[in-house]
Amino acid sequence: MRIKKAGRLLLIFFIIAAITAGAWWWRQRKALNFVRYEEFGIDMPVNYTMHGIDVSKFQKEINWDAVQQMQVGKIRISFVFIKATEGITRQDAAFKRNWKKAGEAGLVRGAYHFFYSTRDPVKQAINFKNVVQLTHGDLPPVLDIEVHNNQPPAVIRSTARIWLEELEKAYGVKPIIYTNLRFYNTYLGDEFNDYPLWIAHYYQKQRPRVDRQWVFWQHSDIGRVNGIKTIVDFNVFRGDSAALMKLCLP
Incomplete structure (x- = not known):
């Protein structure tokens, strides 16, 4: 019985x-609702209200006032992620200008670090902290982790965690992890589910196929924006303006 x-x-x-x-x-x-906007040059997921871009020195000199003022229908740019550092010594040549001008234009800003699991994670954290001064209203620091450099998953996870913990101690918030779908599933897995996720998954009309909640979705890398002469990555935030501000540093 x-x-x-x-x-x-x-x-x-x-x-x-x-x-x-x-x-x-x-x-x-x-199904999501996508609308083609010729001004942006891509199909936009209009289910989301908060749209943003990410940039580096490769976007050359940006007119941030033009970026902020561009509006097509209900779509406008609300936030931007800006490359700050890479490895243990490299600093993006356009970061200081982009950071200052984007803030003056009234955009919500975030800074990211391109990470190598083959380099000392503490020194990489120091590189970022030496360059980026985050204040009230800025997004948490971002770990851009997308190359394995022939390292096993255990090494990638352990070095990434050191960087994340160093930055959390420095800024008092959990950093955001940026990566693509395949890298997350192969090298990170559920060990990092307590960190906000910014996931890259391009050119498809469904939400990212990742088995956890995501916060930002990079859905295209061929968008166009007033004030930027090159193509640029487009992102959406999973929430409204109040939720975006709640994610930012207090």
């Missing part, structure tokens, strides 16, 4: 799990 009862409870558990997984899958598969 006890065995039968245990079997029924186990069956109920699996049914509930299957229903929960099915509901999650349906929410992920539910």
